[in-house]
Amino acid sequence: MDAHALHPATSTGIPNRKLAIWTFIGSECLFFASLISVYLVYKGKSLVGPYPSEIFEIPLVTVGTALLLFSSLFVVLALNGCEQGNRKKFLGWLAMTILCGLFFIGMQVYEFTHFFHEGLTMQKNLFGASFFTLTGFHGTHVTIGVIWLLSIFIEGVRGHVPPAKALNFEIAALYWHFVDVVWIVIFPVVYLMNS
Amino acid sequence: MATSVLDHAGAAGIHPEKTGLWAWITTVDHKKIGILYGASAFIFFLIGGLEALVIRLQLMKPDNNLVSPEFYNQLFTMHGTTMIFLAVMPLSAMFFNFFIPLLIGARDVAFPRLNAFSYWVFLFGGLFLNASFLFNAAPNGGWFGYANLSSKQFSPGLNMDFWAIGLQILGIASLAAGVNFFVTVLNMRAPGMKLIRMPMFVWMSFITQLLVLLSFPVITVALILLMFDRLFGTHFFVPLGGGDTMLWQHLFWVFGHPEVYILILPAFGIISEILPVFSRKPLFGYTAMVFSGCFIAFLGFGVWSHHMFSTGMGPIADSVFSLATMLIAIPTGVKIFNWLGTTWGGSIQMKTPMYFALGFIAMFIMGGLSGVMHSTAPADLQQTDTYFVVAHFHYVLFGGSIFSLTGGAYYWWPKMFGHMLDEGLGKLHFWLMLIGFNLTFFPMHIVGLEGMPRRVYTYPAGLGFESLNRIETYGALILGFSFLVFIFNVIKSTRSKVHAPADPWNGATLEWSIPSPPQEFNFPSIPTVHGRDAFWEEKRAHGGKLPEPARVSGAGIHLPNPSYWPFLAALGVLLLFIALMNHASKLGPVYIFAAVSVLFFSIFNWVFEPAEG
């Protein structure tokens, strides 16, 4: 019994917290589905500009998209390192993940400021309202993910994330991947289908 | 299974139970949290009931001016919101908390501290909503807050801010509890408790959590958009800015219809526990019951627009949603016949819980039949916004959910508190409730079909509504009185100190195998389950009866530590939303920063606090 204290046996064999994060992710699917629905229902319904095609900067967002995609790769490499007890691999790739996340947030802050200067606000038109709400909530998720991964990085540096505790990192990584797949949907739906 | 209970009989040094306010604030024990849910929800239920009584007194005679039209709007909005989110849902949560772990043979839920967090967020959300009365700004736009009545233009006061933010807070509580119980049911089952052996209450509760998890995010988004409209001046639901008010209705009912099943499925579960025990027969058609429950939940996501037939969605949408709605009658009918089949040929014992269970079946059938009438779009056009609809949903929510929850309270009271409720008073409660309920709500079918609109604070004399409305008000007073009988019963039984045996009803499920009330650790050793109706099987294997289980010391059993961080984190959630409400004030950003700090500080301490000692 004591030997399994960290992962007490469960009826399904899946650790409680892993099942919980998947359940939460399932719930979040409906959250983002609703936001995306609102964006699409209001697409082309804005009474005044700026309109999407006038304002999007595809190259900038493509860089952000690539960073977020690569961060997903880096975080699985870090998790692989953590599970194998390879501290260097774990912390190195985790640091890269966090940097990618920070750059993505920076990209979004820059983009939002730029749009603001172009006259697009939440109050201006339905595009502004639904765009800032959808991407803003995604950005909030990225920010929470960065804080979560950062706390694991600090714990890892202090040597508190041995392979036996890799589950702590695994659930954070699952959340991070989910934030990434949401962007995989947002990028084409919002940015590339803009006409 | 229960052998280990007997082994420990007579052991000395019983685990001391901690009491006092601090123990309740820091508790992570699912049973205590269940009692907290029950007590809070019952108080909110009484508040919602008082609101209903004032509504009925106002409508007792034509052209009455007991309350102003403005206050009437607040009363019916808060009555609906309170009964759904602060009474029926948390009363179900009381049973989830107290009984899911006991029924599946677990010592606690999967995440005890998250469970405490859910409760405190729920309580703060309920207090926040009701605090609106202190500012004379209780929500007044109907429990579904239709846009653009809820917009700043038509609801300039704080009323609908209280509503939107209050529901947002309650949604967080429901989602946290949803994750917790979903994982608990899947992961915390005792050895041998396969999914297909789980008691029906656990099954229905499990499906309810699935509905919560998948429908609450949608209302969360709708409320966020409404809050943005009201607080930041966006135009999501403001036609002047291009917004579409229909989008609110769709988002609300994508949530709202599954919510109906969130309210009724736990009630189905409770009935499915009571009927077999008092018929001395296993539940008829167990597997069909499980699958019909799943089918109801699944269909429940595809019928939301039947709340919107009068909005002119178009013939295709109307036809599709009509048909899907009619389909739901099939699995519901399966359940009704299975319940009747359970009692058929049983040796029926007419105890109080059985009265409520049988009353439930009769009342719910009537509510279900008027529901099928609504599914026909052309008929619905005549019934929408009349008292006919009010009659329908009270037959399913009061005649359904409340009858079942009250029956559940009588059934499980001995287990929860360790003493029996009085049978005579219980039956008096039932008859008063049944008569009062039907006097109140049956005439509403008639005045509704005659055209009396709902949500209007009065009606003129001479339309033929007078006598039926007077009967409805007398019925409501009887209904209110019936709950005074219940309260008197509780006080009398508590004072009489007649201790309940572990198994007063010859129960079928595991909670009856342990002393009443259960000890902190529930099971001295985790039981092993060999079939459905696990405790009946166990008793049969031991010649029909088992000796009374003794209280044991429980030394060496690891229990989760009490913690005050869930309470503080919940407080942080409340503060954050209050700060958002006041974001435009001079110190707005400071409030938001302070609230976020409390929230993050609490969550971090919670995460790094050892869970077990």
Place this chain on the structure above:
Amino acid sequence: MDSSAQAHEHNFPERAGEYVRIGLILFVLTALEVGSYEIAHRPGVPLHDFMHTGLIPVLIVLSAIKFALVALFYMHLKWDGPLLKGIFSFSLFLATFVIVALLALFIYEGKFSAMIGSLMGATGT
């Protein structure tokens, strides 16, 4: 220590190579997405006509592949049991259903109803 370390290596195989390969595929797919977008918006380049009309289906297919790759490999669903697969697929199904249903209600219902209305008007009078 040695045995437990081995156990961990046994439980968690070295998948770095596979992960990197998936990462490269994801990168290529993203490049294809942006490339399709550019082709669709530049008259005169090869495939412009096709992309101009077919951009949306192409993007949906490409992003669905990306989504599936991340979910299956990076989120380990490929190696997980039916329960986790089921939770995620059911949620995704419902999420897609809500999006499609709302779009149908807001965009297409009006068109179909108008069509039926005009047909009935034509026969009725």
